[in-house]
Amino acid sequence: MRIQPLAAGWVLLVLVGSIRGADSWQALLGTLRAAGPEGKGSVEAAAAWRRLVQADADVLPQVLEAIDGADPLAANWLRTAVDAIAERQVRRGGPLPVKRLEAFLLDTGHDPKARRLAYELLCQADPSAPERLLPGMLDDPSLEIRRDAVARLIQRAEGLEKAEGSSQAVRLYWRALTAARDLDQIRLLARRLRQAGQTVDLARHFGFIVRWKLIGPFDNTDRRGLDTAYPPEEEIDFAATYDGKHGPVRWIDYQTSHAYGKVDLNAALVEEKEVVGYAAAEFRSDRRREVQLRLATPNAAKVWLNGQLLARYPIYHAGFQMDQYSVSGTLRAGRNVILVKICQNEQTQDWARDWVFQLRVCDRTGGGIRSTGRP
Known part of the structure; x- marks a missing residue:
């Protein structure tokens, strides 16, 4: 039962005894980056970490850089190593490599959390850093x-x-x-x-879509509706009429006045249980671009962009909060169509009454993107 501690000690002995100089830190960083879930490389990582935190503070920028693209578990090993190295250096009264930390910080291609850590170390070593640097960081990706x-x-x-x-x-x-x-x-x-x-206009600021075409209700008995492909999933024809849960249904125009773009399907279509509603919106882009579609709803939902299913959310009545769900997609230049399917279940409690959603288009930082040609 003492095999694991002996293994860790053996790995540490090998690392301490056989690796020297700049190459040694690169090897230690490689060992930490190899750590992964379910204990992968944990024995070796623990040994490498203990060796690495004895390093001089000059190695801090390299440790920060190693966080770029690292597995979350490996990144955690590396961040704690940065903290330990810096704390040891400060406790000894030694300087931190301020110029190199600042250069790392100003390179926005690095991992945002690593850059934040560099910023905090820089502020600790140079109290003038916030006043010098923050004016140029209003659009920072971190x-x-x-x-x-x-x-x-x-x-x-x-x-x-x-x-x-x-x-x-x-x-x-x-x-x-x-x-x-x-x-x-x-x-x-x-x-x-x-x-x-x-x-x-907060809805505009956030990039919420406020103008929709709505259609419904379709049937969601026994919660089968989420994965039943009703006609709007096969074609988007705003002039069409389809068979709904109780008879013919057609698309209607709807514009929400809610400050955060919330669409109340109970009010817009019908307040009923075990139903499905669809919302479609045209979105124009001046160029091809990667975006995020961020949805909030207490209902089960699906999201499509230009006919491609991007996301399926089968959860009912687990709360409602802005940016509850996020999925990436690609807008093409010109006309795009966003389709949302919102399913209400059979629960009759007051807290299960809502049949609502909000959806916004934004960049990866959460900055709202608006359809071109819209006021």
């Missing part, structure tokens, strides 16, 4: 860094508002809103702008 940059701009705008009035502050609030991705910051900025007499 959401954590972007949040700090937005918070700094909000603080600056609040100071201007008190000292000089609202015109300059309003300009900064708008810039911050454009950059913001976190809901709490966006709501704060919308409130500040509205207090200054500005009109803020």
Whole structure:
């Protein structure tokens, strides 16, 4: 029963005794990157980690870089190694490699979490770093860094508002809103702008689709409807009439006025149990581009883009929150069609009443993308 500790000690002995210099750290990093789920490489990783954390702080940028593309478990080994190396260096009163950490941070091609870690180390070593760097990081792909940059701009705008009035502050609030991705910051900025007499369209900001074609109800008895292909899945013909659950159904125009693009199918179609509804929207893009479709619904759902099924969500009444589901897709240049299928089940409790959804189109950071040619 003592085989595993002996194995770990043997691996550590080999690593300590046979690897030297820059090549040694590369070998240790390779061992940590090889760690994976279900204990894969864990004995070797533990030994390599203990050796690596004895390294000088000059190795920190290489450890951070090793996080790029690493398995989540391997990345965790590497992040904790960064923390341990930096803590040991600070405790000894030694310097961190500030210039190289800053160079790593400013290269946005690196892993966002690794860059955030570099930023925190940099701020620890150089208190001037936030004021120097954050003004240029409002559009940073790291959401954590972007949040700090937005918070700094909000603080600056609040100071201007008190000292000089609202015109300059309003300009900064708008810039911050454009950059913001976190809901709490966006709501704060919308409130500040509205207090200054500005009109803020949050549905537009987030990229929620508010104009839909709706059709239904179709049958969802015994929850069979989610995987039953009704006619809208075979063709999108807005002039067509189909056999629904109780008779003919046809597409209707619908525009939601909800601030966050919520579509209430109970109100728009019919309030009934064991039914299926479809929502379709045309979305125009000025170019081919990768996007995310982010859906929220308490109902079972499917999502298509240009006839391709992107996602299936079979869960009923497990809550509703913005960006509950996210799936990637490719918009083509010109006209695209997004189709959503929303299924209501048989539950009659008050908390199971909702038959609703919201869907937005955004980039990978959550920045809203709007259909071209729309106001």
